Amino acid sequence: MRSLVLSLSLSLLASATAVAQQTPSRSANAAAQQVTVDMKNTQGQSVGTVEVRQLANGTLFVAELENLPPGPHGFHIHEVGSCEAPDFKSAGGHFNPTGAAHGFDSADGPHAGDLPNIHVADDGTATAEFFSTRLSLSAQQVAGSGSAATGAGTGAADAGQAGERAAMLDSDGSAIIVHAEADDHADMDSAAARIACGVIGARAR
Numbered sequence: 001m002r003s004l005v006l007s008l009s010l011s012l013l014a015s016a017t018a019v020a021q022q023t024p025s026r027s028a029n030a031a032a033q034q035v036t037v038d039m040k041n042t043q044g045q046s047v048g049t050v051e052v053r054q055l056a057n058g059t060l061f062v063a064e065l066e067n068l069p070p071g072p073h074g075f076h077i078h079e080v081g082s083c084e085a086p087d088f089k090s091a092g093g094h095f096n097p098t099g100a101a102h103g104f105d106s107a108d109g110p111h112a113g114d115l116p117n118i119h120v121a122d123d124g125t126a127t128a129e130f131f132s133t134r135l136s137l138s139a140q141q142v143a144g145s146g147s148a149a150t151g152a153g154t155g156a157a158d159a160g161q162a163g164e165r166a167a168m169l170d171s172d173g174s175a176i177i178v179h180a181e182a183d184d185h186a187d188m189d190s191a192a193a194r195i196a197c198g199v200i201g202a203r204a205r
Helices: 002-022 026-032
Strands: 034-041 046-055 058-065 071-073 075-078 118-120 126-132 140-142 149-151 156-158 163-167 174-179 194-201
Touching: 034 174, 046 194, 058 118, 118 126
Parallel strands: 126 156
Antiparallel strands: 034 046, 034 194, 046 058, 058 126, 071 118, 075 174, 140 163, 149 156, 174 194
16 A cells, blocks of 8 residues: 555656646746847937837837937837848838738728837937737737727727737847837828837747
């Protein structure tokens, strides 16, 4: 009897050890779903950071910026993880894997990479928090709500369609761009020049 109990105890211990080894820690999962993007201006000087967090229902962007011109500025995700000064054209166009039109005010929009404007204070600083259900860091499925909506007051952007969220960490990565002017949410050229850039990253092949 004693040997049977000992045998069962050893078996349970071995099973528990195997499960522990196969189950990733919550901290490891959290690290894989969050990146901090260093933003720089056209002179290569730091202008703050944007924390990108993939959550269960989309992606949260938390921007802490400084040394920027006061006023409203377009704030977008661009399609390539490259920030070559002085014009940051290496970041490519807006991140738009579905071929949508630009802007929250477009009947066929918005781009996956369209986000609300940021507003920089007179001292050159800006704090902003946006949530998008169109974007993810890595591939993420979405059930779909059957409708499309944009919550301007909350910074929310709802794709409202079933499928897969657009993954920013694709083969060539993506970038966050701050523009010189405000985006009017209809004309893509309204935001004007690119004045700050940060690389979100490129997925390892």
